Amino acid sequence: MNKVVDYSVIKPLLKDGLTIMIGGFLGCGTPEGLINLILEMGLKELTIIGNDTSFVDKGIGRLIANGNVKKAIVSHIGTNPESGKQMHEGTLEVELSPQGTLIERIRAGGSGLGGVITPTGVGTIVEEGKEKILLQGKEYLIELPLRADIALVFASKTDTFGNAYYKGTTKNFNPIIALAADIVVVETEEIVEVGEIHPEVVMTPGVLVDYIVKGDF
Amino acid sequence: MNKVVDYSVIKPLLKDGLTIMIGGFLGCGTPEGLINLILEMGLKELTIIGNDTSFVDKGIGRLIANGNVKKAIVSHIGTNPESGKQMHEGTLEVELSPQGTLIERIRAGGSGLGGVITPTGVGTIVEEGKEKILLQGKEYLIELPLRADIALVFASKTDTFGNAYYKGTTKNFNPIIALAADIVVVETEEIVEVGEIHPEVVMTPGVLVDYIVKGDF
Amino acid sequence: MAVEAKLAKEIIAKRVAMELKNGQLVNLGIGLPTLVANYIPKDVYVVLQSENGMVGMGSTPEQGKEDKNITNAGGQYVTINSNGAYFDSAFSFSLIRGGHVDITVLGALEVDQYGNLSNWIIPGKLVPGMGGAMDLVTGAKKVIVAMQHTAKGDNKIKKNCLLPLTAKGEVDMIVTELGVMLVTEKGLVLTEIHKDTTVEEVIQLTDAELIIDENLKVMNI
Amino acid sequence: MAVEAKLAKEIIAKRVAMELKNGQLVNLGIGLPTLVANYIPKDVYVVLQSENGMVGMGSTPEQGKEDKNITNAGGQYVTINSNGAYFDSAFSFSLIRGGHVDITVLGALEVDQYGNLSNWIIPGKLVPGMGGAMDLVTGAKKVIVAMQHTAKGDNKIKKNCLLPLTAKGEVDMIVTELGVMLVTEKGLVLTEIHKDTTVEEVIQLTDAELIIDENLKVMNI
Numbered sequence: 082m083n084k085v086v087d088y089s090v091i092k093p094l095l096k097d098g099l100t101i102m103i104g105g106f107l108g109c110g111t112p113e114g115l116i117n118l119i120l121e122m123g124l125k126e127l128t129i130i131g132n133d134t135s136f137v138d139k140g141i142g143r144l145i146a147n148g149n150v151k152k153a154i155v156s157h158i159g160t161n162p163e164s165g166k167q168m169h170e171g172t173l174e175v176e177l178s179p180q181g182t183l184i185e186r187i188r189a190g191g192s193g194l195g196g197v198i199t200p201t202g203v204g205t206i207v208e209e210g211k212e213k214i215l216l217q218g219k220e221y222l223i224e225l226p227l228r229a230d231i232a233l234v235f236a237s238k239t240d241t242f243g244n245a246y247y248k249g250t251t252k253n254f255n256p257i258i259a260l261a262a263d264i265v266v267v268e269t270e271e272i273v274e275v276g277e278i279h280p281e282v283v284m285t286p287g288v289l290v291d292y293i294v295k296g297d298f
Numbered sequence: 299m300n301k302v303v304d305y306s307v308i309k310p311l312l313k314d315g316l317t318i319m320i321g322g323f324l325g326c327g328t329p330e331g332l333i334n335l336i337l338e339m340g341l342k343e344l345t346i347i348g349n350d351t352s353f354v355d356k357g358i359g360r361l362i363a364n365g366n367v368k369k370a371i372v373s374h375i376g377t378n379p380e381s382g383k384q385m386h387e388g389t390l391e392v393e394l395s396p397q398g399t400l401i402e403r404i405r406a407g408g409s410g411l412g413g414v415i416t417p418t419g420v421g422t423i424v425e426e427g428k429e430k431i432l433l434q435g436k437e438y439l440i441e442l443p444l445r446a447d448i449a450l451v452f453a454s455k456t457d458t459f460g461n462a463y464y465k466g467t468t469k470n471f472n473p474i475i476a477l478a479a480d481i482v483v484v485e486t487e488e489i490v491e492v493g494e495i496h497p498e499v500v501m502t503p504g505v506l507v508d509y510i511v512k513g514d515f
Numbered sequence: 516m517a518v519e520a521k522l523a524k525e526i527i528a529k530r531v532a533m534e535l536k537n538g539q540l541v542n543l544g545i546g547l548p549t550l551v552a553n554y555i556p557k558d559v560y561v562v563l564q565s566e567n568g569m570v571g572m573g574s575t576p577e578q579g580k581e582d583k584n585i586t587n588a589g590g591q592y593v594t595i596n597s598n599g600a601y602f603d604s605a606f607s608f609s610l611i612r613g614g615h616v617d618i619t620v621l622g623a624l625e626v627d628q629y630g631n632l633s634n635w636i637i638p639g640k641l642v643p644g645m646g647g648a649m650d651l652v653t654g655a656k657k658v659i660v661a662m663q664h665t666a667k668g669d670n671k672i673k674k675n676c677l678l679p680l681t682a683k684g685e686v687d688m689i690v691t692e693l694g695v696m697l698v699t700e701k702g703l704v705l706t707e708i709h710k711d712t713t714v715e716e717v718i719q720l721t722d723a724e725l726i727i728d729e730n731l732k733v734m735n736i
Numbered sequence: 737m738a739v740e741a742k743l744a745k746e747i748i749a750k751r752v753a754m755e756l757k758n759g760q761l762v763n764l765g766i767g768l769p770t771l772v773a774n775y776i777p778k779d780v781y782v783v784l785q786s787e788n789g790m791v792g793m794g795s796t797p798e799q800g801k802e803d804k805n806i807t808n809a810g811g812q813y814v815t816i817n818s819n820g821a822y823f824d825s826a827f828s829f830s831l832i833r834g835g836h837v838d839i840t841v842l843g844a845l846e847v848d849q850y851g852n853l854s855n856w857i858i859p860g861k862l863v864p865g866m867g868g869a870m871d872l873v874t875g876a877k878k879v880i881v882a883m884q885h886t887a888k889g890d891n892k893i894k895k896n897c898l899l900p901l902t903a904k905g906e907v908d909m910i911v912t913e914l915g916v917m918l919v920t921e922k923g924l925v926l927t928e929i930h931k932d933t934t935v936e937e938v939i940q941l942t943d944a945e946l947i948i949d950e951n952l953k954v955m956n957i
Contacts, residue, residue, distance in 0.1 A: 106788040106825070107811030109804070132788075132825070133867070136811075159864025160811065168863065175863075180787065181829030181871030185411070188826050193612030193654050194402070195415035195431070195438035201833065201874045204904030207866075214412070214431075217442065221412035225434065237805065242598040248498070249805035249816070250789045252824040260613055276597035281465070282499055283600035284824070286570045288540045288562050289615060323567040323604070324590030326583070349567075349604065350646070353590075376643025377590065385642065392642075397566065398608030398650030405605050410833030410875050418612060418653045421683030424645075454584065459819040466584035466595075467568045469603040477830055493818035500821035501603070503791045505761045505783050506836060 084243050085293045088118050091266055094231060094292075095119060098151075100128040102187065102229040102258040103141050107133055107160060110251030111140035112235040112268035114296045119149055126151040130187065130227055132180065132254055133157040134164040145173065154227065156180035179207060182224050184257055190226035191260025197224040232262035235296075236285070239269035240276070243290030244283040252284065259285045266292045301460050302510045305335050308483055311448060311509075312336060315368075317345040319404065319446040319475040320358050324350055324377060327468030328357035329452040329485035331514045336366060343368040347404070347444055349397065349471055350374040351381040362390065371444065373397040396424060399441050401474055407443035408477025414441040449479035451502070452513075456486035457493070460507030461500040469501065476502045483509045516693065516712035523663050523692035526709065529554045529736040530690050531620055531661050535561045539617035540610070542566065542651055545589040548620035548661050562598075564616055566647040568607050571599020588647065611647065612654040619655035621648060625676045626660045628723035630686040630698035633678035645681060652682040664691035670722045672696070672703075693717050694734065702726050707734045737914065737933035744884050744913035747930065750775045750957040751911050752841055752882050756782045760838035761831070763787060763872055766810040769841040769882050783819075785837055787868040789828050792820020809868065832868065833875040840876035842869060846897045847881045849944035851907040851919035854899035866902060873903040885912035891943045893917070893924075914938050915955065923947050928955045 095101075095118065105111030111131075119127070120143060127150050134155055135142035142161045144150050152174040158164035167173035178186065185197045198221045202208050212223040234255045236245035245267055247255055259265050267290050312318075312335065322328030328348075336344070337360060344367050351372055352359035359378045361367050369391040375381035384390035395403065402414045415438045419425050429440040451472045453462035462484055464472055476482050484507050518526070524547050532554035535541060542564045543549050552574075555561060563572040565587045572587060573594035581592035595601070610616060625633040632652055635645040652658050665671060672689060689696040694717055695707035706728040708717055718725055739747070745768050753775035756762060763785045764770050773795075776782060784793040786808045793808060794815035802813035816822070831837060846854040853873055856866040873879050886892060893910060910917040915938055916928035927949040929938055939946055 106809075107807070109788070109807040109811065133865070155865065157865035157867040159862075159867075165863055169860075175865075177863075177865045179866050179870040180825070180868040181833050181875075184825040184829060188609070189415075191613045192609035193417060193614060195417065195433045195436060198406075198412035198415065198440070199833070200410060200412065201871045201903075203874075205870065205901045207870065214440075216412045216440070219412060223415070223431075223433070240598065244598060244600060247824075249803065249822055250786070250807050251805050252789050252822060254825050256824050257826050260609055260615070280569070280571070280595050280599045280601050286600040286602075286610075287598060288570055288610075323588075324586065326567070326586040326590065350644070372644065374644035374646040376641075376646075382642055386639075392644075394642075394644045396645050396649040397604070397647040398612050398654075401604040401608060405830070408834050409830035410835060416612070418650045418682075420653075422649065422680045424649065457819065461819060461821060464603075466582065466601055467565070467586050468584050469568050469601060471604050473603050474605050477834055477836070497790070497792070497816050497820045497822050503821040503823075503831075504819060505791055505831075 084290060085241055085272060088114065088294055091118060091292060091294060092122065094264055095122060095124060097124055098126045099230045100130065102232040102262055103129060103131040104233065104235045104253065104255035104258055105131060105135065105140045106250065106253040108135040108139035110235050110253050110255055112233050112296065113140065114294065115233045115266065115268050116140060116143055119144060120147055124149050128152040130154045130229055134161040136160050137163050152176065154178060156183050184254060186224050186227045187257050187261045190228040191257065194226065196226060199224055227261065229262040231264040231266065232258040234259050234265060234267045236267050236269045238271045238273060238278060239267050239293050240273050240278050242275050243267065243287030243293055244278050245285040245290065246278050246282055247284055256284045259289050265290050266294065268294050268296045270296050301507060302458055302489060305331065305511055308335060308509060308511060309339065311481055312339060312341060314341050315343045316447045317347065319449040319479055320346060320348040321450065321452045321470065321472035321475055322348060322352065322357045323467065323470040325352040325356035327452045327464065327470050327472055329450050329513065330357065331511065332450045332483065332485050333357060333360055336361060337364055341366050345369040347371045347446055351378040353377050354380050369393065371395060373400050401471060403441050403444045404474050404478045407445040408474065411443065413443060416441060444478065446479040448481040448483065449475040451476050451482060451484045453484050453486045455488045455490060455495060456484050456510050457490050457495050459492050460484065460504030460510055461495050462502040462507065463495050463499055464501055473501045476506045482507050483511065485511050485513045487513050516709060516716060518692055520663065524550055526692040526736060527661050527690050530695060530734055531659055534659060535559055535618065540564055540570065540615060542616050542619045542655065544621040546622050548622060551620055564610065566607050566611060568603060569595055569599055569601050571596040608650055611650050614654055614656055616655040618657045618659060619651040620659045620661050621652065623660045623662045623671060625671055625673050625678050626686055626689055627673040627676045628703040630684040631676045632660060632681045632686050633676045634681050636679050638679065648681050652685045658686045660686050660689045662691060664693045665720050670720055672721045672723045674723050693720065704728050705731065707732045709734050737930060737937060739913060741884065745771055747913040747957060748882050748911050751916065751955055752880055755880060756780055756839065761785055761791065761836060763837050763840045763876065765842040767843050769843060772841055785831065787828050787832060789824060790816055790820055790822050792817040829871055832871050835875055835877055837876040839878045839880060840872040841880045841882050842873065844881045844883045844892060846892055846894050846899050847907055847910055848894040848897045849924040851905040852897045853881060853902045853907050854897045855902050857900050859900065869902050873906045879907045881907050881910045883912060885914045885941050891941055893942045893944045895944050914941065925949050926952065928953045930955050
C-alpha cells in the first residue's frame with residue numbers, strides 16, 4: 082500500500098484519448114511535473130477538464146499549445162491565444178461552463194449527485210440544449226455532472242498516506258477533482274510522514290488518493 | 299462593526315414561529331448557551347432544522363422536551379423519546395430527510411442552487427410528493443433547498459471579525475448552516491484577536507457572521 | 516442451532532470482518548456492525564469512516580481521556596488515528612454518496628431476496644429516522660447487512676420487505692449467525708453456513724427463496 | 737467632454753468606490769474594476785473577495801515578496817489581510833451564487849436598459865469565456881457595471897444587447913466617466929452626470945432610452 086511513487090509509475094496510467102481533470106487557476110496550483118510528463122509522452126486527443134487554459138507557457142496552457150488536447154471543458158480561455166486560435170481552426174473543441182457551474186458539476190460527479198440546479202446561465206446561450214426546470218417559481222438550468230478517468234492534483238504538502246494540504250489559493254479545483262476521477266494522482270511539493278499534517282487541516286483525505294509523486298519541476 | 303455581543307443582544311432576534319437552523323450532531327457541536335436562551339425565553343412554534351433531535355437533556359433535544367418546537371426537519375429522532383411521543387400525539391411535526399440529502403439541501407439554500415438531484419430515497423417513501431427526474435439513464439429525486447431566519451452556530455474558536463474554527467467532529471452542520479440563514483449567530487468557546495486564526499484553517503469566513511457570543515454554558 | 520445473542524453477534528462480526536480488504540474505506544453502523552472492528556485481521560488495514568465527520572476513526576478513548584469534540588455517529592467518544600481527517604457533513608456525504616466508501620455494514624429490520632432493505636421505520640410504532648443509512652446504502656460500493664437471522668421468532672429475511680424501504684435493491688450480502696447469503700441476479704444464494712446448523716434449518720428460518728450454492732461452504736470463522 | 741482613458745477610468749473608479757459600504761463583501765472584476773480598490777474611503781472597511789479562493793484580499797506584494805501560492809482571479813500575485821480566509825472554488829461560488837457577495841463590479845462590452853449585460857464573447861472574433869462573471873452577476877446582491885461610456889466611437893449602452901448575454905436583467909447600476917445610471921422598473925434613469933458634460937451629450941452617446949432623474953446631480957467625486 083505504498084502510494085509514493087516515481088513519475089515512471091504514473092506513465093502507464095496516462096493514455097491517448099483519456100479525460101483528465103487538472104487542478105489550478107491560471108496555473109496557480111497546477112501539477113507542472115505531470116504536465117511535463119504528458120508533454121514528454123506526446124499524448125493525443127485528450128479531454129481536459131479544469132478552470133481555464135492558463136497561459137501558453139504555464140499549466141494546462143502548455144498542453145493546449147503543444148496540441149495534446151482535443152477538447153477542453155473550462156470556464157475561460159482568454160489568457161491563452163492558442164486556445165482561441167485552435168478553436169477557430171476547428172482542431173480544439175471548447176466547452177465553456179460558468180466557473181461556479183463547472184466546479185459544482187465536478188463536485189456533483191464526485192458526490193453521487195445527478196446534476197446541478199443553477200440559476201447561472203438562464204436567459205443566455207449557456208442554456209442551449211440543456212433541460213430547464215421551474216422550482217418554487219424560479220427558472221434554473223440542469224447541468225450534468227463531470228467525472229474523469231484520472232485527476233492530476235497539485236498539493237503543497239502530502240503525507241505518505243495521501244492526506245493532502247493546499248496552501249493559499251492553490252486549493253481552487255484541487256480538492257474537488259480529487260473526488261471525481263477513477264484514479265487520483267497527487268503531485269506534491271513536500272512529502273511528510275503520517276501525523277505531520279493535522280487531521281484538522283487535511284483537505285483531501287488519503288483514502289481518495291491512489292498515487293503520490295514528489296514534484297520535480 | 300463590533301460583532302462580539304452578549305446574549306442580551308441576541309434575545310430580540312429570537313421570536314416565536316421562526317425557522318432556526320442549529321448546528322450539532324447528537325449534541326456534539328451545538329451552541330448550548332443559545333439553547334438555554336431559547337428555553338429561558340419560552341419561545342413557541344419554532345421550526346428547527348438540524349441533523350437530529352439529540353437527547354432529551356442535550357442540544358436540540360432540550361427544545362423538543364420543553365415544547366418549543368412545532369416542526370423539526372431532521373434526519374433522525376430515535377435518540378430522543380420525546381420526539382417520537384410528541385409526533386404520535388400530533389404536537390410535533392417531523393420531516394425526516396436523509397442525512398446526506400438534508401445537509402445538501404441546506405448547502406443548496408446557502409449557495410443559490412435551486413435544489414438537489416440525489417439518488418438517495420428513490421424507491422422509498424422519501425420520494426412521496428417529490429419531483430423525480432431521469433438523467434443519463436438513472437432516476438433521481440429533486441429535493442428542495444432549505445434556508446432559515448437565523449442560524450445558531452457553535453464554534454471552538456472565533457476571532458472578533460467572525461472567522462470561525464471548529465474542532466474535531468463539532469464541524470458537522472455548523473459551517474454549512476452559516477451559509478443558509480438571514481442572520482448568523484456564532485456561539486464560541488473562545489474569542490481571539492483577528493490574526494490568531496490562520497486564513498488556512500478558517501472554515502467560516504467572518505463575512506458570513508453577524509453576531510458572536512462567548513459561550514456561557 | 517440456537518445460540519445466545521452475544522455469541523450470535525460475535526459469529527456475525529467475525530465473518531463480516533473477513534470481507535474487509537487492505538486499504539478500504541469502511542463505514543460500520545451503530546450496534547452490531549460496530550463489533551466488526553474488533554475482529555479485523557491483523558494484516559488488513561482499513562480506514563473507518565464516521566458519517567458525522569471523520570475518516571481514520573480510532574478506538575474508544577481510555578476513561579478520563581475523552582474529548583468532547585471527538586464523537587462518532589452514535590454520539591459516543593472516540594479517537595482519531597494519525598492518518599485521519601475531520602470534515603463537515605457535506606463533505607462526509609460526498610464521500611458516502613459519491614461511491615468512495617468501499618463497504619458499509621448495517622443492521623436490518625428486514626431484508627429481502629431482491630436486495631431491498633428496511634431498517635429505519637416501523638410505521639406507527641417506531642420512527643427513529645433514516646439518519647445517514649439511506650445515503651450509505653445508496654452510495655457505498657458494497658452493502659453488507661449484518662444481523663441475527665431471526666428476531667423474536669420472526670424470520671427477517673423476506674421474499675419482499677413489508678416495512679418501508681431504506682433503499683431498493685442495494686444490498687449485496689447478508690451475514691447472520693447461520694450463514695452468508697449473496698444477492699445475485701438469479702436470486703438470494705446461500706454460500707456459507709455455520710458448522711452447527713443445516714441447510715434445512717436455514718431454509719426453515721428464511722422466508723426468502725434460497726438458492727443453495729453448489730460450492731456451499733462452512734463459515735470459516 | 738473628451739477625456740483620455742486613464743482619467744476616465746479614474747473618474748469611474750472613484751465614483752464606484754463611493755457605493756461601497758462598511759462591512760460589505762465586494763468582488764472587483766479584472767481591469768478597470770480593480771482600480772476601485774484605490775479609492776475606497778478611509779472610513780469604509782470592505783472585504784474583497786477573489787473568486788479563485790479568498791476573502792480579505794490585500795494589496796499587491798512588494799517586489800521580491802511575492803508568494804506563488806497567493807494569486808488573484810487574474811493570476812497576479814496578491815496578499816491576504818489578517819482577517820482573510822482561503823477556500824476552494826466550490827465554497828467560493830457558494831459565496832457568490834448564494835448571495836453573500838454584496839457588490840460585484842464588472843466591465844462590459846454592452847449593457848442595456850433592461851439590465852442585460854454582455855461581457856464574455858464576441859462570436860467568431862473574441863471568445864475569452866465567462867469565467868466567474870455569469871455566477872457573479874447572477875448571485876451578487878448588487879451588480880455595478882464600470883466602463884467607459886463608449887468604445888472606439890460605439891455607444892456601449894444599448895436599447896437591447898446585441899452580443900450574447902452574460903446574464904439577463906441583473907445589472908443594477910452603470911457608472912461611466914459621463915455619469916451614473918440606475919436600472920429601474922421604469923427604465924434606465926440617469927441620476928448623476930459629470931460636471932464637464934451635459935445631459936444632451938450623455939443622451940447622444942447612449943443608445944438606450946434615458947430617463948433623466950428629476951433630482952439629477954453632479955457626480956461628487
